[in-house]
Amino acid sequence: MNDREENESPFPEYKGERDMDAFWKAITVKQEPSKQKWFLPVLIVLVVCSVPWYRSEGEMGYVLLGFPVWIWTSIVCSLGVAILTAIGIFGFWKDDDPG
């Protein structure tokens, strides 16, 4: 199993100190998904579209591959959010590993 071979832990252990200058300096990430201007709007649109508020109550609609289309719409929107998140993680989460 993928364990580090060194005998000593390279990490400090937090013991309750509060140097807030150091805290706010350390928090700066080179690039992160939340700082992309398009990320949150696209996310919100996909989430809102996944809920069938725009359809009539009691409607079943066409059945496609076993599910009504409104269920498929929600699944496709979920897939969209998953792809968006993966793009965010791989493309826009960049940083030096502070460890």
Next chain:
Amino acid sequence: MNDGVHELGITPIVFLAVYLFVMIGIGWLGKLRAREKSLRDFYLGGSSFGVFVLFLTLFATQYSGNTMLGFTGRSYREGGTYVVSIMFMVLTITMISLYGPRLFRLSRKFGYITPADYIYHRFGSHWLRIICVVLLCWGLANYILEQLVAMGHAVEGLSGGRIDFMTGVILLVIVMLTYETLGGMRSVAWTDAIQGILLVGGFSIILYIILTFDGGLTAATEKIAAENGQPAKLQVPGWQGIRTWFSTLLLLMFGVSVYPHAIQRFFSARSLTTLRISLAGMVFMPFLTTMLAFTLGFIAISRFTDLSTFESDQVTLLMLLDIINESDFIRWLVITVFVALVAAIMSTTDSALLSIQSMITKDIYSVYINPKASQQGLLLSGKLFGWILIAFLVGMTWVSRQTESSIWTLIRLKLEFMVQISPVFILGLFWRRLSGRSVLCGVLVGTGITLVLWVGAALGYWDAASRSPLGISAGVWGLTANYLICFIGGLLWPEPEPSQSVSSGKI
């Protein structure tokens, strides 16, 4: 359902015994690989996990017995609207990808072991730390309780009733405590890796069942619409249902994304690359797990009518037992799913228990009760606390069995409270003006509102199904007030600039 002995004989029991011995063996290996007797080594595996172990431990921890039992039962009861479960599991990882980069960076720089290390560092409030730990432990204890109930069902089903509910619970708990006590997070993550692989196998078999039996999904949908008289489960919900849908999304995305055992797993990552790859993989796992659980519950509507809430939580087992005599091949598949179910339950329970132990030890005992305790003393007290807690929860499981409590009710109880912690991470990592006092006030008011609404439900002020006004969950009402207080507090009474901040004071 499990009163009779099914046709599988003692083969599943032999399988279970082999599996449990392997788990103890892995626990022993974890102990041998321990490098030092420190909290970081025991509770975070020395922050050494590569992609393989980290991904599988995240997966096995996130997807529990509840996914295979509770989610399927809920899908059976609600029908198409429970498709919401796929989105909320995806959103959980999306939320982590939003605040995770900052928290991961801080955890590396300052050496956090528990989420409360960050909370105290960021806000400097003892009361906030204590209240957050209490809420998180409350949520996790409920989480464990729910898994213990699932353990009993799984072992009873697997053995065809030869091992009764409580014996099954006690047997699995003893094995789980053994490997966890031996190697801590390292053992838990390594057993999670095995359990994760079994879980993937189990869900793949469910997919096979969905696609092949009795005409699959299409035939089930036709039957639901035509014969079973339950077309409502295929129809678009009304406004009450839409509100509940949004409320469920908010509750789960904010609540599940602050699970302390999940946060501690990304403290355990060997590197940023390891973490990014694992999270990117995790975001697609709902399509292999939650979506299949939803579909299985959906198909079950066409097969079983009028199951009670308690019975419907076992609908996965009912579906499996329904097809068990089809062929020898199917019997082996069913055995595999049962073992995967046991694995899923154990992997989630051990992670939650380890997380509670770490918070009680690191955030409460070593700070407020025995600040001079050695690392070895802290580890011993954590293990002792874990054993006492689990003994209590096994007792509670027996009570739950007597009252036939639904698994979903237990989940809601934990999330409604845990979700109140979310501003600590979501706002605290991005907004400097947010002060400890504002967050403390927000968390207390949010939790108070949630409690009042639950009491209101118990007194019958709103309908029993939604347990809160307008079909919006009590936790979301509390969370709304919580965020409002944080925003107003941050604007009117901001956190002092760093140079003015005061070092840790007395409680």
